[in-house]
Amino acid sequence: MGRFRRLIKGLVLFFAVLGPGIITANVDNDAGGIATYSIAGADFGYTFLWVVGPVIFVLMIIQEMSARMGAVTGKGLADLIRENFGAKVTFYVMLALLISNLGNTMTEFSGVAASLEVFGISKYVSVPISAILVWLLIVKGNYKVVEKVFLAACLFYVSYIVSGFMAGPKWDEIGKNLISPKIGFDTSYLYMLIGVIGTTIAPWQLFFMQSLIVEKGVGIDELGHSRWDSALGCMMAGLVVFFIIIACASTIHPAGIKITTAKDAALALEPLAGRYCTILFSFGLLNASLFAASVLPLSVAYYVCEGLGFEAGVDKSFSEAPHFYWLFTLTIAFGMAVVLIPGFPLFKMMLLSQVVNGVLLPFILVFMILIINKKGIMGEFVNGRVWNLVLWISIAGLIALSLSMFLTYI
DSSP: OHHHHHHHHHHHHHHHHOSHHHHHHHHTSSHHHHHHHHHHHHHHGGGGGGGHHHHHHHHHHHHHHHHHHHHHHOSOHHHHHHHHHOHHHHHHHHHHHHHHHHHHHHHHHHHHHHHHHTTTOOHHHHHHHHHHHHHHHHHHSOHHHHHHHHHHHHHTTHHHHHHHHHTOOOHHHHHHHHHSOOOOOSHHHHHHHHHHHHHHSOHHHHHHHHHHHHHHTOOGGGHHHHHHHHHHHHHHHHHHHHHHHHHHHHHHHHHTOOOOSHHHHHHHHHHHHOHHHHHHHHHHHHHHHHHHHHHHHHHHHHHHHHHHTOOOOTTSOTTTSHHHHHHHHHHHHHHHHHHTSTTOOHHHHHHHHHHHHHHHHHHHHHHHHHHHTOHHHHGGGSOOHHHHHHHHHHHHHHHHHHHHHHHHHO
């Protein structure tokens, strides 16, 4: 009886902490991410599947660190960077992140437009309506309402797993590519590899996860449950990435069709895998785009306000945190307006923003690893040797990839 009570108590605590890890991991499967994974599958077939496992493993470690830093310090990552490295360094970090996230926000609204254009709805209708809905959710809602909506959005990613099965994957080839992958070293492969890494583990993610932990009030006592929340979110995100690549590698790649957007992928699937596969793929894109169009501007508002010392938080009113809500509003307005410009090269901006994420990521990780190993800040919760080793290897690998890509252009 005592064991049963402990189990029930543990489950209650887990569901109380549940949210930040699942939301942060899954929101990275946004419009830009879906387009990047789709193109990876369409252009390179199953050869990109090997990337998913290592990247998700590193994502788990990074999210656990974000949760630990937030729970122990009660501060966001931007706050900690400002306190430990000064306002000047923080300003340049925030500027780089802001430029990257403005590009990412554009891709989310282009994802909304693309998903509904499959059903004949004009972007001049869908994009303004979606922008208003996103704004109302954050500005008029509170943290509990927003979190529930975000968690519900995570469930709809299952549409990509279903579409992956409907595409008729060749499991023997998938197995071969997972066991003995064919890794390319040409410019296009390296560019796509950095893009996949940059969209799966985005720099803004590290700031957003920690901000959610702080706003939710997760403390040191809940760290164990927070780790499970994070691990579950990462595994869910990994499955979605895996099946998006499979769907396009199983159908579009053998047909030799070139795609440049997630909309192209959805339309190309119809004659190859059926109308229902296209509908599921498009629905997944709409869900992911609306979800990320809410989160990305929110992350901008969080890290800029934390970095500059302004009030921030969804539970605060407009009058209590005016800078926070104005940043959120202007980011949405900018993303929406650019998407509505006729002939704007959205695809090039989308892929570039993912690559910028990949190039920027190792530098943010360096700040993170230096802070989390300071006993004066983290006490007994500093990183262990294994975590540090994995992170330094990841940082070195990302820098090497970026240098390799640039050298191939010279």
